[in-house]
Amino acid sequence: MEKQQTEDKKTGAGWEPRIVGFVCNWCTYAGADLAGTSRLKYPPNVRLIRLPCTGSIDPLFIIKAFQSGADAVLVSGCHPGDCHYTSGNYHARRKMTVFRDLLEFTGLDPKRFWMSWISASEGQKFATFMSEIVSEVKKMGPIKGYNEV
Amino acid sequence: MSLILGKENLIKFINKLSENYKIIAPVEEKGMTNFRPVNSDELGKINLTYSKTTKSPKEFLFPQSQTLCSYKYSGRDVEVKPPEEDNSKRAILGLHPCDVRAILIQDKLFNWDYKDELYFKEREKTLLLSMNCNRPDWSCFCPSVGGDPHNGDGADINFTDLEDRFYVESKSDKGKELLDSLKELFKDSSETDKKQVEELQKKIRDRLPVKFNSEKVTENLNYIFEDKIWDTMADKCVNCGTCAYLCPTCHCFDITDEGNYEEGKRVRCWDTCMAGHFTRMAGGHNPRDAAKTRYRQRIYHKFNYYVKNFKTLSCVGCGRCISECPAGMDLVKSLQKIGEIERDK
Amino acid sequence: MDIVKVAKELISRDDIDVVIGYEKGRAPFQNVPFFARTQEDCEKLVLNPFSVHNLSTYIRSFKDKKVALFAKPCDIKSIIGLLQEHQINREKVHIVGINCRGVVDAKKLITSLKDKEVTDWSVTEDKIIIEGPEGKEEFPVKDFLMEKCHSCDERKPALCDQVIGEEVKETIGKDEIERIKELEKLTPEERQKYWNSEFSRCIRCYACVKTCPLCYCDRCFVESSKPQWVDKSNSLKSNKAFHIIRAFHLAGRCIGCGECDRACPMNIPLSELNRKMKKSVQEHFDYTAGKDPEVIPPLSTFEKEDKEQFIH
Numbered sequence: 058m059e060k061q062q063t064e065d066k067k068t069g070a071g072w073e074p075r076i077v078g079f080v081c082n083w084c085t086y087a088g089a090d091l092a093g094t095s096r097l098k099y100p101p102n103v104r105l106i107r108l109p110c111t112g113s114i115d116p117l118f119i120i121k122a123f124q125s126g127a128d129a130v131l132v133s134g135c136h137p138g139d140c141h142y143t144s145g146n147y148h149a150r151r152k153m154t155v156f157r158d159l160l161e162f163t164g165l166d167p168k169r170f171w172m173s174w175i176s177a178s179e180g181q182k183f184a185t186f187m188s189e190i191v192s193e194v195k196k197m198g199p200i201k202g203y204n205e206v
Numbered sequence: 207m208s209l210i211l212g213k214e215n216l217i218k219f220i221n222k223l224s225e226n227y228k229i230i231a232p233v234e235e236k237g238m239t240n241f242r243p244v245n246s247d248e249l250g251k252i253n254l255t256y257s258k259t260t261k262s263p264k265e266f267l268f269p270q271s272q273t274l275c276s277y278k279y280s281g282r283d284v285e286v287k288p289p290e291e292d293n294s295k296r297a298i299l300g301l302h303p304c305d306v307r308a309i310l311i312q313d314k315l316f317n318w319d320y321k322d323e324l325y326f327k328e329r330e331k332t333l334l335l336s337m338n339c340n341r342p343d344w345s346c347f348c349p350s351v352g353g354d355p356h357n358g359d360g361a362d363i364n365f366t367d368l369e370d371r372f373y374v375e376s377k378s379d380k381g382k383e384l385l386d387s388l389k390e391l392f393k394d395s396s397e398t399d400k401k402q403v404e405e406l407q408k409k410i411r412d413r414l415p416v417k418f419n420s421e422k423v424t425e426n427l428n429y430i431f432e433d434k435i436w437d438t439m440a441d442k443c444v445n446c447g448t449c450a451y452l453c454p455t456c457h458c459f460d461i462t463d464e465g466n467y468e469e470g471k472r473v474r475c476w477d478t479c480m481a482g483h484f485t486r487m488a489g490g491h492n493p494r495d496a497a498k499t500r501y502r503q504r505i506y507h508k509f510n511y512y513v514k515n516f517k518t519l520s521c522v523g524c525g526r527c528i529s530e531c532p533a534g535m536d537l538v539k540s541l542q543k544i545g546e547i548e549r550d551k
Numbered sequence: 552m553d554i555v556k557v558a559k560e561l562i563s564r565d566d567i568d569v570v571i572g573y574e575k576g577r578a579p580f581q582n583v584p585f586f587a588r589t590q591e592d593c594e595k596l597v598l599n600p601f602s603v604h605n606l607s608t609y610i611r612s613f614k615d616k617k618v619a620l621f622a623k624p625c626d627i628k629s630i631i632g633l634l635q636e637h638q639i640n641r642e643k644v645h646i647v648g649i650n651c652r653g654v655v656d657a658k659k660l661i662t663s664l665k666d667k668e669v670t671d672w673s674v675t676e677d678k679i680i681i682e683g684p685e686g687k688e689e690f691p692v693k694d695f696l697m698e699k700c701h702s703c704d705e706r707k708p709a710l711c712d713q714v715i716g717e718e719v720k721e722t723i724g725k726d727e728i729e730r731i732k733e734l735e736k737l738t739p740e741e742r743q744k745y746w747n748s749e750f751s752r753c754i755r756c757y758a759c760v761k762t763c764p765l766c767y768c769d770r771c772f773v774e775s776s777k778p779q780w781v782d783k784s785n786s787l788k789s790n791k792a793f794h795i796i797r798a799f800h801l802a803g804r805c806i807g808c809g810e811c812d813r814a815c816p817m818n819i820p821l822s823e824l825n826r827k828m829k830k831s832v833q834e835h836f837d838y839t840a841g842k843d844p845e846v847i848p849p850l851s852t853f854e855k856e857d858k859e860q861f862i863h
Binding site: 224341442444445462464473481497529533 | 576577578579581582583584585586588604608609612635646656662666667678743750754755757758760762769774776779783784785786810813815816817818
Binding site: 116117120123125137138144147148150151152154155156157158159160162163164165166167171172173174187201202204 | 675740790832835850853
């Protein structure tokens, strides 16, 4: 991914943002699946990584995603109160609130870190949200510097 | 052969040198002095009157991380490449005699059971210009381990700072060749110069009395492995890697792979025997689990085992391990205790 | 305040095995940790503005013994942190709290002395006395206090078994997060440049990790090789990942003892990351570390009503 990204940046034209999404298996991943079965159209730039719960997302994954060349990272899970494991998303909410500040403080543009609650029935919300993220990130351009070697 | 370089000609000398050599010199930044590559427009930043650099210059011969080979998959084929070669020559300026001795000590290690090609490739293209030390500090103890603050043996050219001028001696054929080629910048030295150098040498050497008998230490270590002296010596040690990474003779390394399924590299990087998990094995067993055993190992390695293998101590008395230790460990105090042990005959 | 007498009394008790304090070392302008196990050992103990180390890092290495230690108010905050996380047993620690007027920043003093030759040094409550070949010179302690002391608002121990020293009323009152606010005013690119230049100096010695009283994990994430989360080499990329994740792991737990700053041989301002996390945790969860040993740290718990302004 890194090599291809560099070449895209070099040419400038036709650059497509690469977005990594850490999503929970029970809600957002199912919602994405619903978007697919409903044939809803949305940009293909997001690579989803399925986890059991947003509570199991270690900020380390997010750093690794940015350092591997992701232009933006998304974290998405069940709505508060609906977590399949009862309270995982509450922990994720606290962690990501603090981690977002830290990412911003160390030089990341905060508009590159997205978080949402998308349930299994919200296929449309998923599709709309992906379109929103991609168009915002396109405006910002490729990520610079966070993925230096 | 000894010459005089007027202070006003120093920059000219370095400039001339930079025509054929990349310059690495001590620069003061962020509250400390360290060796780093210096561009020709930064020569004014060079600080040759430093007391001690934080990091030793070993990273230029034995980098902290060094690629051994890299791999790249294309389909099912893989290409393995050796590291890129850079044959440009380098000159390290302003090395103190302790750091030069350390390079000689590491030369022995890297040519022992296996000749380390990577190390010697760097070594052969590096010119060593030493500067006699005029500002030893409280943690220095080079005379106690056979060193001398005013002795450039092992370097290619040695400088002595005489306030308004440098006394310059060639110490190797390469050094002599270089000085000959830049004759016009130098004057011949006189008897007055030599006398001033000798007086300065005496003054500096007097500031560094011998603090312990290193031969006695080596000898005593043969018998005290199980002694209770070790029980409390490393109480303060927090097991970081500061002493090992700043030490100019420490050379332990680890080899790890970095990359992903498509491409990556195999890297050699510094490691430290002071880390808790240095001797941890796959089954979980860790022979040096206690801090005291690791500190004991460090002293044995430097003051006993190395002597047995290479006929020299693996310590040059630079004192970085003492001045930078965050926990206040004091190697000199430990060695004094060991040296004082009288064996019952 | 005769600490030798205090220590001798403590070590004579059957249930105390070691008194952790400070002794004068060879390092200029700082004492070194000292572990007194006998009456004779106690004679070496000193306590003065050069007593800078946070001794609570050593409590855990004396697991099966009862330990007495001298602790400044900031050190006690880290003991409270360790109690919150059930890392030490309150009954096995005897805390001698110190009413503290600040400690000296040795690096700062050494830099200001430049080439001056120093043969001996000593310190009283408010004066640093330096001896050299040209005679004695005095400097006020308050001109060379550590950065953290300028913004310290708790000069007396929050939790202890006995107290030493006279109560200190005055504080200097500098805003601890003034520097953080300065950094927050920069653009993301400027901040990235700043942190890149700081992290590129890191030599991964882990002095920061080992001197931090709350970095007690036996197997730090950075030492993991299966999976290898962070490369072992000191590339800028892995240095950054290491420091950012470490700062996150300390969010809501760091009490600002400043040992990381002091220990770093490459003068990287690590506490700026921790102070930012402290500010963040205070703003979002109204929590400050090191006050109450019964409270659960904020990132180990949650409230149903937690704010979620940035979540779509």
